[in-house]
Structure formats: structure tokens, C-alpha cells
Amino acid sequence: MIEQYVLGLHEVDERQVAIVGGKGAHLGALTRIDGIRVPPGFCVTTDAFRRMMAEAPSIDDGLDQLSRLNPDDREAIRALSAEIRRTIEGTVLPDDVAAAITRALIQHGERAAYAVRSSATAEDLPTASFAGQQDTYLNVMGTAAILRHVSRCWASLFTERAVTYRQRNGIDHRTVHMAVVVQTMVFPQVAGVLFTADPVTSNRKVASVEASFGLGEALVSGLVNADAYRVRDGEIVDRAIATKRLAIHALPAGGTTEQAIESERQQQPALTDAQVVRLVQLGRRIEAHFGHPQDIEWCLVDDDFQIVQSRPITTLFPVPVPETGDGANHVYLSVGHQQMMTDPMKPLGASMWQLTAMAPMHEAGGRLFVDATRILASPSSRAGLLEMAGRSDPLTRDALETVIERGDFIPSLPDQGPPGPPAGGAPAPIETDPAIVTDLIARSQASIAALRRDIETKSGPALFDFLLAAFQEHKRLLGDPRSMQAIMAGMEASWWLNEQLQAWLGEKNAADTLTLSAHHNVTSEMGLALLDVADVIRPHPEVVAFLQEVEDEGFLDELAKLPGGQEARDAIQAFLDRYGMRCVGEIDITRPRWSERPTTLVPVILDNVRNFEPGARERRFEQGRQAAERKEQDVLERLRALPDGERKAEETKRMIDRVRTFIGYREYPKYAIISRYFVYKQALLEEAERLVQANVLREKEDIFYLTFQELHDVVRTNQVDDQLIHRRKDAFRSYHALTPPRVLTSEGEGIAGAYRRDDVPTGALVGLPVSGGVVEGRARVVLDMAEADLEPGDILVTAYTDPSWSPLFVAVEGLVTEVGGLMTHGAVVAREYGLPAVVGVKDATKLIRDGQRIRVHGTDGYVEILL
Numbered sequence: 001m002i003e004q005y006v007l008g009l010h011e012v013d014e015r016q017v018a019i020v021g022g023k024g025a026h027l028g029a030l031t032r033i034d035g036i037r038v039p040p041g042f043c044v045t046t047d048a049f050r051r052m053m054a055e056a057p058s059i060d061d062g063l064d065q066l067s068r069l070n071p072d073d074r075e076a077i078r079a080l081s082a083e084i085r086r087t088i089e090g091t092v093l094p095d096d097v098a099a100a101i102t103r104a105l106i107q108h109g110e111r112a113a114y115a116v117r118s119s120a121t122a123e124d125l126p127t128a129s130f131a132g133q134q135d136t137y138l139n140v141m142g143t144a145a146i147l148r149h150v151s152r153c154w155a156s157l158f159t160e161r162a163v164t165y166r167q168r169n170g171i172d173h174r175t176v177h178m179a180v181v182v183q184t185m186v187f188p189q190v191a192g193v194l195f196t197a198d199p200v201t202s203n204r205k206v207a208s209v210e211a212s213f214g215l216g217e218a219l220v221s222g223l224v225n226a227d228a229y230r231v232r233d234g235e236i237v238d239r240a241i242a243t244k245r246l247a248i249h250a251l252p253a254g255g256t257t258e259q260a261i262e263s264e265r266q267q268q269p270a271l272t273d274a275q276v277v278r279l280v281q282l283g284r285r286i287e288a289h290f291g292h293p294q295d296i297e298w299c300l301v302d303d304d305f306q307i308v309q310s311r312p313i314t315t316l317f318p319v320p321v322p323e324t325g326d327g328a329n330h331v332y333l334s335v336g337h338q339q340m341m342t343d344p345m346k347p348l349g350a351s352m353w354q355l356t357a358m359a360p361m362h363e364a365g366g367r368l369f370v371d372a373t374r375i376l377a378s379p380s381s382r383a384g385l386l387e388m389a390g391r392s393d394p395l396t397r398d399a400l401e402t403v404i405e406r407g408d409f410i411p412s413l414p415d416q417g418p419p420g421p422p423a424g425g426a427p428a429p430i431e432t433d434p435a436i437v438t439d440l441i442a443r444s445q446a447s448i449a450a451l452r453r454d455i456e457t458k459s460g461p462a463l464f465d466f467l468l469a470a471f472q473e474h475k476r477l478l479g480d481p482r483s484m485q486a487i488m489a490g491m492e493a494s495w496w497l498n499e500q501l502q503a504w505l506g507e508k509n510a511a512d513t514l515t516l517s518a519h520h521n522v523t524s525e526m527g528l529a530l531l532d533v534a535d536v537i538r539p540h541p542e543v544v545a546f547l548q549e550v551e552d553e554g555f556l557d558e559l560a561k562l563p564g565g566q567e568a569r570d571a572i573q574a575f576l577d578r579y580g581m582r583c584v585g586e587i588d589i590t591r592p593r594w595s596e597r598p599t600t601l602v603p604v605i606l607d608n609v610r611n612f613e614p615g616a617r618e619r620r621f622e623q624g625r626q627a628a629e630r631k632e633q634d635v636l637e638r639l640r641a642l643p644d645g646e647r648k649a650e651e652t653k654r655m656i657d658r659v660r661t662f663i664g665y666r667e668y669p670k671y672a673i674i675s676r677y678f679v680y681k682q683a684l685l686e687e688a689e690r691l692v693q694a695n696v697l698r699e700k701e702d703i704f705y706l707t708f709q710e711l712h713d714v715v716r717t718n719q720v721d722d723q724l725i726h727r728r729k730d731a732f733r734s735y736h737a738l739t740p741p742r743v744l745t746s747e748g749e750g751i752a753g754a755y756r757r758d759d760v761p762t763g764a765l766v767g768l769p770v771s772g773g774v775v776e777g778r779a780r781v782v783l784d785m786a787e788a789d790l791e792p793g794d795i796l797v798t799a800y801t802d803p804s805w806s807p808l809f810v811a812v813e814g815l816v817t818e819v820g821g822l823m824t825h826g827a828v829v830a831r832e833y834g835l836p837a838v839v840g841v842k843d844a845t846k847l848i849r850d851g852q853r854i855r856v857h858g859t860d861g862y863v864e865i866l867l
Contacts, residue, residue, distance in 0.1 A: 003047040003161045005100035009183075012043060014290070019045050021119030021272045026290075028312050035305045036282060038611040041114070042104045042751050044150055046078050046121060048097045049178045049667040052154060056091045058371050059084055078160045083156035086828035093147055099166050101150065104182070105143055112138045113185035113254065114146060114306070118153040122166070124175045135159075139185050141254040146182060146232070148862040153180045162753030163848070165243060170733055186306055187250055188299035190270045191216030192226060195313060196283045197293035199750060202316045204293060204748040207231045207280045211270040213261060214247030216297055216308070224248075227270050233281045241269050249712050271300070279305055285311050293748075317738050319748045320362035320369050329409050330746040331376055331400070332369035335361060337393065337742050340802040342823050344735035347728055349588030351707035352680065355671070356474045366735035367662055369744060376404060377413040388439030391495065392821035394768060395753035395840055399743035400749045402751050430485045432658045437665045444672045447477060451676060459690070463683055474676055483669060490662030491823055493655045500655075504648060505638055508859050509772035513631040514656055517624030520665035522671045523825060524832040527806040530601070531617040534608035536571040544609060550602050572598065572605075581678035582671075582804045584785050590704035594804075600786045602805045607790045611811055621812065624796050624834060632656050666828055673720055685713060693801060696720055705729055752842070760862040764850070765841050767860030768820065770827035773836035775814040776866070782808070795856055801826035809833050814856040818844045830858075837861055 006021075012020050012028030020028065020043040030038045053059055062084045069076050093101075105114075119137040137149045156162070157178040162582075163569035166173060192211035195205045204289055210226040212219045219226050225242035243266050248256050272278070279298065287294050293316055297309040320332055335353075336342040344366025346352070353368060355360045361368040375381045382404070389397035403409055430436060451470060458466045477483070494511040501510040537543050542562045556572060559565045580595030594601055609618075632653075639649040688700040696718050697703065703711050705728035706720075714720045720804055741750030755766045777793045790796070795814040798805070806829045809815065815830050820839025830837035836858030844863070848854060855865040 003051065004045055004266075005048040005051070005097050006042050006104045007045055008042045008183075009038065009040065010486050012101065018177075019043075019047070019179070019492070020181075021046065021121050021177075022296040022311065023117060023119035023309060024179050024181045024449075025119075027181060027183075027308075028865060030307050030310055033285060035285060037304065038820040039115075039306055040108060041181060042108065042135070043100055043119065044097075044180040044182065046177035046179050048100070048180075049154055050771065051094050051097055052088070052091055052151075053305060054222055055094060056087050062087070066163060066167075069167070071164050074160070074164070077163055077167075081158045081160050082162045084158040088158070089151050089154040090113055091151070093151065101147060101182075102143055105146060108182075108184060110143060111141070113141050114252065115152060115181075115183045115185050116140050116850060117181040117628070118156050119179040119181050120157055120176055121179070123351060130564045136217070137292075138256050139250040139254050147255065150180045152177050158845060161763060168391050171511065173756065175460055179629075181256075183308070185250065186299050186301055186308070188215065188301050188306075189213065190300040192219055192270070192298060193657055194279055194283045194298060195293070196280075196287040196296070197313055197316055198230065199313065199315070202748045202750050204319065204743075205232055206237070207278060207283060209271075209276055211276075212242070212244055212247065213265070214249050214259070215256060215739075216299065217248055217256070219727040221274055229271075229276050231277060234277055234281075236273055236276060242648045243267055250717075253781065255702075268771065270540075271280070275300070275303070275305075282307070305809055314734065315737070316748060317740060318364040319746060320364040320371075320746070322746070323747050324370060328373075328411070328746075330371055330373045331403055331410060332362065332364075332744045333372050333396065334740050334742050334744070335368040335370060336740055337396065337819055337823070338821070338825060340800045340819060341587050342740050342800060342819055343585050343588075344732060344738075345585075345588040346590040346704040346732055347707050348684075348704045348711065349590045351709070352677070353587055355468075355471050356478075358475060358478055358745050362417070363741060364744070365738045367734060367740045371414075373410060374413065376400065377411050379412075392823050393742070393840060394755060396742045396821075397753070398756065399741075399751040399753035402753070403743065417668065430489060432505050432654070432661050434519070434661050436482065436486055437662065437668075440480070440486060440665065441520065441648065444477060444668070447473065448672065448675050448679070451679050455600055455679060458683065459687060459713070461716050463687060464715065466706075467683070467708075470676075470680070474673070477672065480615075480670065486662050486665045486668070490664075490666050493659035493665060496655050497652070497659060500648075500652065501635060504642060505635060507635065508770065510635060510660060512772040512858075513833055513834070514628055515659055515663050516834055517621050518628075518660050518664040521667050521829070521832055523667040523803040523806050524664075524829050526582070526803070526810075527808075527810045527829070527833070528620060529575055529579070529618045530604060530807045531608055531612060533571045533575050533621070534605055534612060535614050535616075537568045537754045538604065538609045538614065539566075542566060543568045544606070547606055550599055553597055553599055555602075556598065561592075572601070581674050584802065584804045586674050586677070586802060586804055589677050590701075595678070601807070603786060604811075607788065607811050611792050616810075620833075627834065628660070631854055663828075664832075666823070667825060670825065675761060684711070690716070691718075691720075694718060698722075705732070710752055716856070755861075757861075762862070763862060764857075764862040764864050765816075765838075767816070767838035767841035767844075767846060768822065769837075769857070769859055770820065770822050770839050770841060771815070771830040771835055771837035772859040773814075773834070774855065774857050774859065775836045776853065776855040777813050779816075779848050779850060779852045780812070781845050781848060783845065795854060797844055797850075797854075799845055803829070809835060815839075815845050816841055816848070816854075816856060818842065 009028045012027040014025045024043040047559050048217040053074050067079055099293050115138050119644050135153055136267055140146050142150050190211055190213055195208040198206040198208050209229040212226040224246045225244055227242050228240045230238040231235055244261050245266055247259055247261055249259050253259050282297055292312040294310045295313045299306045322330055350363050350368055359370050361370055375385050385695050386397055493860045496776045497511040498509055501507040522863045543564050556569050560569045576595050581593050583593045585593050586592045624740055636649045639645050639652055686701055688703045692700055705725045742753055743751040757766055760766055777795045779797045780794045781797045782788045790811045794812050796812045800817055800819040803825045809829055817838035817839045818841055820826055838856055838858055838861055855864040855866055
């Protein structure tokens with residue numbers, strides 16, 4: 001292959017990122033768009049970079065060392081990356097590379113001034129922008145200076161920031177190469193940036209413009225204030241003219257300098273309104289070409305806009321695509337906020353949840369959303385949805401009301417019937433009979449046993465036919481009217497008790513105590529069951545010591561060889577047999593289950609060994625039962641002393657019996673879903689193993705990056721698109737940087753909602769009260785359950801808790817989460833254990849530092865940071 005060290009911008013486009021890097025490829029593409037002006041120039045290609053790297057073999061050793069460093073080891077990264085940069089800058093450019101650059105400079109004007117700009121192959125991509133991580137040099141003059149700055153751009157591939165970013169995003173340093181863009185320098189009167197989607201709200205129909213005098217480098221670097229405009233449908237909808245005291249200008253002999261702006265111009269708009277609108281029109285043309293919202297850097301020279309950079313905006317949350325393709329406005333609700341799993345899901349996980357869910361769901365950014373537009377369009381069904389949202393998650397209700405208040409965003413439809421919950425109205429009431437719950441559980445267990453038995457003989461395409469039928473049974477069980485009646489009975493009784501006892505007795509959240517140690521709560525029973533495991537292990541010091549050093553997932557076999565180890569192994573295995581299908585983020589079938597990764601449970605078991613005395617399970621349950629019984633007696637006695645007290649006490653007693661009969665069942669359907677999911681997963685992994693043996697797949701886990709239907713096609717044809725899997729892996733990595741909103745519109749606007757409360761102390765963090773009481777203690781900020789290290793009195797602070805987190809609840813005194821609702825799993829279990837809890841606290845894991853002392857007001861819904 002003949003190496004090309006230099007290519008003109010007019011010779012490249014966005015398909016040549018590997019040759020000229022992201023910036024160079026985008027600039028080349030811009031030159032081909034009608035009406036878009038780009039300063040002329042050329043690219044020093046990645047061939048030249050590789051040629052230079054070959055001249056400095058010692059860099060290979062540095063890259064080996066870098067790859068072994070932890071991204072958090074900043075000092076080591078700083079020292080090693082600085083050494084690599086010095087080596088690159090000290091390497092003399094090969095003669096043929098220098099000659100190629102010199103010839104290009106002669107063609108463009110050897111005495112002209114140039115901008116010399118880094119262009120990495122992992123830069124300005126749809127999934128990773130790397131914005132500002134490599135170097136740009138302005139107003140560089142003379143061949144020798146330009147050659148020197150090309151080397152400096154190459155070296156900037158290894159700045160500390162760029163190295164750390166790649167390591168955190170799982171990008172191999174050796175796979176990223178550096179090209180350099182050399183462009184004729186323009187000397188603008190005004191420069192700035194244009195976002196074709198609003199970077200604050202993510203609204204794709206609103207463009208944002210920032211403009212200031214002089215070179216744009218001052219604005220991009222944050223050195224100067226800029227005028228700001230928001231433009232929608234060709235009209236400026238918002239403007240803020242800044243006081244501009246400083247500008248950066250080019251020096252005649254090269255380089256740049258800061259200059260003060262004359263006082264009479266400091267508050268003068270940098271652009272006219274007409275220029276702002278014209279600029280946005282150019283931006284829309286660029287966006288249409290690339291197919292993504294763009295972050296554009298521009299210069300204004302004599303009323304002529306020139307574009308010096310355009311990159312995808314990678315921080316925007318994607319917009320779900322409605323199946324109708326109707327082009328109408330849509331409003332989407334986050335499924336992850338309801339299911340307590342806001343992390344991205346792999347394609348197989350998302351598609352399996354879609355196939356087994358009771359409502360149609362749309363995928364965006366690795367998350368699932370439900371289209372609520374039709375419900376919101378009908379006044380009666382809207383009222384039911386808002387009522388349910390207000391009870392469970394006020395932030396979602398407020399976000400929905402924000403959309404509704406805009407008036408014309410959602411079309412009005414005729415009422416479909418009387419007000420009621422969104423899912424077809426409330427189920428008919430049922431009698432308060434404990435046998436209903438035991439019968440529902442027995443039927444579910446029988447169905448799961450039949451699934452395990454029948455799936456054993458299925459493989460190949462027949463397995464997928466079987467699974468499609470199994471999904472229908474899955475949905476039938478989920479939609480069982482009797483099951484829905486039982487769930488609603490417990491929730492409605494809880495709401496009734498809280499509302500009536502507050503009205504009659506001034507008691508807030510009385511149901512929190514009245515539901516302690518309720519029967520049939522499979523999630524709270526799971527946390528208590530791990531206390532029994534600790535009781536078996538605690539008497540055996542060698543087992544405890546062994547578990548403290550465990551890293552390998554096969555540790556259970558080794559455990560049996562120790563004194564007391566067989567009993568410990570049997571206890572852990574019995575727990576896994578009952579609960580091993582669970583894990584963090586369990587709605588994603590691709591997540592490793594506890595049975596697949598039992599080391600996840602070891603830190604929790606060891607915490608229980610250290611923090612509890614033998615028999616803690618029975619004591620905890622009995623203490624809760626007695627507290628509920630005392631609370632019942634107390635409220636009934638106080639009610640009887642009121643006017644019409646006997647009637648009130650009688651109604652309350654009926655509701656207490658009802659809530660204690662049904663509230664525990666609230667957790668069972670999720671347990672049944674996840675039990676079935678594990679059966680599905682095991683069968684699909686066996687099929688994946690056959691595909692690996694047949695050399696169709698490289699590794700079993702590759703199936704996680706295919707949808708269910710795509711995997712079906714692979715099994716049927718024995719062919720797979722490796723590039724599709726590769727792209728899906730890159731996309732999944734990028735989704736981790738995105739935060740899904742509770743409510744998302746078809747315009748891309750994410751709406752978080754607000755509590756709108758003024759009844760909390762200044763500086764307190766506001767949330768939703770879900771489990772009453774006040775507790776003060778040390779905050780333990782835990783983002784990974786496997787890394788929990790808890791002590792008595794700690795308060796757990798985390799992003800979200802699904803049922804798999806409940807084993808930690810027995811070891812803490814309170815709970816704070818960023819996501820949650822009144823009837824989500826974490827809230828239900830917190831009440832079951834009597835833990836004061838506040839959920840839906842925005843940015844709790846960032847605002848509360850690990851080890852700080854905090855006070856959780858679980859009755860009133862706020863958290864105080866004490867010190």
C-alpha cells in the first residue's frame with residue numbers, strides 16, 4: 001500500500017475518519033455542502049502519525065504501561081503520558097513526511113498564517129466527541145513552526161485528560177491515531193459556537209448560538225462572556241447580550257494576544273438578529289447532511305460565515321422513534337424510573353423486556369420508554385395518570401404537568417370514559433383472604449416449574465418458537481386480574497390508612513409501621529435469609545478468612561474443603577437456589593445473576609457476620625411484627641376516643657387486616673418475572689455456546705448485543721454480522737454517559753420535574769418521603785453492591801435500589817436514593833424493615849460525600865448534611 005501523508009480537505013469526507021481523524025473528516029464533508037464555506041487547507045494523515053511512531057519504538061513500552069494503569073491513578077497517568085509526549089515532540093519528522101507537508105504549504109501559500117489542529121480517529125464521533133482533549137494552535141506562520149506544531153498535535157493524543165477519557169470508555173490507546181488539520185487562518189470580527197439542539201434542555205427544535213468579538217478560542221476556552229441566543233422555527237425566542245470586556249486577536253508575526261474591548265462596544269451585540277437566524281439556517285443544513293444534531297464552531301468575516309468545525313453533540317439523550325412515524329408530538333415516560341434501573345440495557349435485554357411487557361415500549365439510549373401521549377390527550381385518563389404519578393413519584397407528575405401546561409403540545413381527544421387509572425381502570429375489589437395470596441404464589445411457582453421442565457428439550461429454531469409461546473404465558477400471568485386485584489388491594493389500603501389516620505389523628509405515614517413484617521414479602525424475606533447464611537458461617541474462622549480473600553467465582557467448591565466449609569457452602573447454595581436469579585439491574589436479562597457471579601454476595605455476607613449476633617433474622621422479624629401490633633392497638637384506642645370513634649376504629653381495623661394480607665404480595669410478581677427470565681437466559685446461553693462451537697460467534701456474550709429476533713435469525717441461518725455487534729458494543733459504552741429523563745418529548749426535551757416545596761430547611765436535599773422516621777448517621781455512598789462495606793448505624797446512599805439491594809437494607813439505619821417512588825421495591829422494603837427513607841433526591845450520590853454525617857427525615861422527605 002502506498003502511504004499518503006497529506007490529503008486536501010476537498011479530497012476527504014466523513015467516511016475517512018481512519019485516515020484524517022474525526023475533525024478532518026467532518027471538515028472535508030463540510031466542503032461538499034452547498035452554501036457552506038470552510039477555510040481551505042489539508043490534512044496530515046494518520047499514515048504520517050504511524051510513520052513517526054515507528055521512529056520512536058520506546059513509545060510501545062509506554063503504551064503497555066498505560067494500559068495497565070487504573071483510570072483513577074492520576075499521578076501515574078500524568079507522569080507516563082508526559083513522558084510519551086516528550087518522546088513524540090523530540091522525534092524528528094521523517095524526511096518524506098516533512099517533504100509532503102512542505103509541498104502542501106507551498107500550494108496553499110507558504111507565507112500564509114495557519115491554524116494547526118489535532119484530529120484524532122476517536123474524535124467527533126456520534127458516540128464520543130473527545131471535545132477539547134487535543135491541541136489546536138492558531139496563527140502559526142512559517143514551515144518550520146508548522147512542522148513543529150504538527151508534532152505537538154501528535155503528542156496531544158497523550159494528554160492526561162485524553163488518556164483518562166479513553167481508559168474510562170474502554171478504548172485501547174493503540175487503536176487511536178492522530179491526524180492533523182492545517183487550515184488557512186481566518187481573522188474574524190466575531191466568532192462563536194452554534195448548537196443545533198439546545199444543550200440545556202436537549203430540545204432538537206431549539207438552536208443555541210453563542211457569539212463574541214475576535215477569535216472563537218476565547219469563548220471555547222471560557223475566557224470571555226458571550227452573547228447567547230435561542231432560536232426556534234426561524235425566530236429568536238430568547239437573547240442575552242453579555243458585557244464583553246476581552247477578545248483574542250491574531251498577532252501580525254504569529255500567535256495570539258488578549259485585547260481589551262472599547263467600553264462603547266462592550267454591550268453591543270456581536271451579531272445582528274438577521275445574522276443569528278441566517279447562521280442557524282446554515283446549521284440546520286449541516287445537521288441535515290450529517291443526520292445528527294451538531295456542535296459547530298464558526299467565524300464571521302465581512303458578513304460571511306465560515307465553518308471551522310462541526311461535531312456531533314454526544315450528550316443529548318436520543319429520541320424514541322414512534323412506530324406510527326406520524327411526525328406528531330409525543331410524550332414518553334421512562335420505564336427505568338418505574339423499575340428502579342436507569343442504567344442502559346443491552347439490545348437482548350431491552351428486546352426481551354419489550355416482548356414480555358404489558359404495554360408497548362420504545363428504546364432510546366439503551367433505555368425503554370412508554371408513549372403516554374394518548375393517555376394525556378384524554379382529560380379523564382390524564383387525570384388518572386396524574387393521580388397515580390402524584391402518589392408514586394411527584395417528580396414525574398410535575399414533569400407531565402409541565403408539558404400539559406404548554407397547551408398546544410398535546411392534542412385534545414374526546415374523553416374515553418370516567419376518570420380512572422391509565423391501565424383500563426381500577427380492578428374490582430376482592431375479599432380480605434390470605435388464601436388468595438398463597439394460591440397466586442402456588443400457581444406462579446407451578447408455571448415456572450413447568451417452564452423449566454418443558455424448555456430442557458428445546459434447541460435451535462424450535463427453542464425460539466417455544467420462547468415466543470412462553471412469553472404469552474408470561475404476560476398472561478402478569479395480567480392475571482386476581483393478581484392485579486391483590487396488588488391494588490394492598491396499595492389502596494396503605495393509601496387509605498395514611499390519608500385517614502392523618503386526617504383523624506394527625507399521624508403521618510402510619511401505614512409504614514402498620515406494614516412491618518408483613519407476610520409473603522419475598523424481597524424482604526430475601527434480605528433476612530442472608531442473615532441465616534451469616535449464622536452458619538460465623539462460628540468458622542477459617543471460612544470467614546477464606547471468604548475475605550475470595551475473587552474466583554468457583555469459590556463454593558473450594559469452600560467445602562475447609563472445616564465448617566461444607567455447611568457454609570450448603571447455606572450459600574440454598575440461598576442461591578431460592579434467590580440466585582436476582583442481581584442488580586435484573587430487568588436486563590444480560591446482567592450476571594447471583595448464581596452466575598456469587599462473589600457479589602460475599603461482602604454482604606461478611607458484613608452480616610461482623611455486624612449481627614446469631615438469630616438476627618427471627619429477632620428482626622418478630623420486632624417488626626410486635627411494633628406493627630403495638631401501632632395497631634395504639635391507633636385503634638385513639639380512634640375510639642373520637643366522635644364516631646367505633647365506626648372509625650372498625651373501618652381502620654378492616655384496612656389494617658387488608659394491608660397486612662396483601663402488601664407483601666406487591667413484591668412477588670417481580671420475583672416471578674425474574675425467575676422466568678433466568679430460565680430463558682440459561683436456554684439462550686446454551687444456544688450461544690453451540691454457536692461458538694460452530695464458529696458463528698466469537699464468544700457467548702455476543703448474543704447480548706443482538707435483539708431476540710436478530711438472535712433467532714442467527715440461529716436459523718448460522719450467520720452473524722460481526723460489525724453490527726461491534727457497533728452495538730461501542731454504542732452501549734456511550735450510553736453509560738447519558739442520564740435518562742423521567743419524561744421525554746419527541747422534540748428531545750428531557751423534563752426532570754421539581755418538588756416545588758418551601759417547607760424544608762435551607763440547604764436540605766429534597767426528596768419523596770417513602771418510609772417514616774428520622775435517623776442520623778454516617779452516609780455510605782455505594783454505587784456497586786459488591787463493594788459495600790457497611791457498619792451498624794450507616795445510612796445507605798445510592799442511585800437506585802431494585803430488589804437485589806434488599807440484603808443491604810438489614811445492615812443500615814436509613815436509605816437515600818436518587819430514583820424511586822412510593823410503591824417501588826426499595827420503598828416497600830424500607831417500610832418493611834422500618835428504615836427511614838427518602839427517594840428521588842436529585843444527584844444525592846454527588847451532593848453527599850461518603851463518610852459525611854447526615855440526617856434523613858423519612859416522614860417529611862428531606863435530607864440534611866450535618867458535617
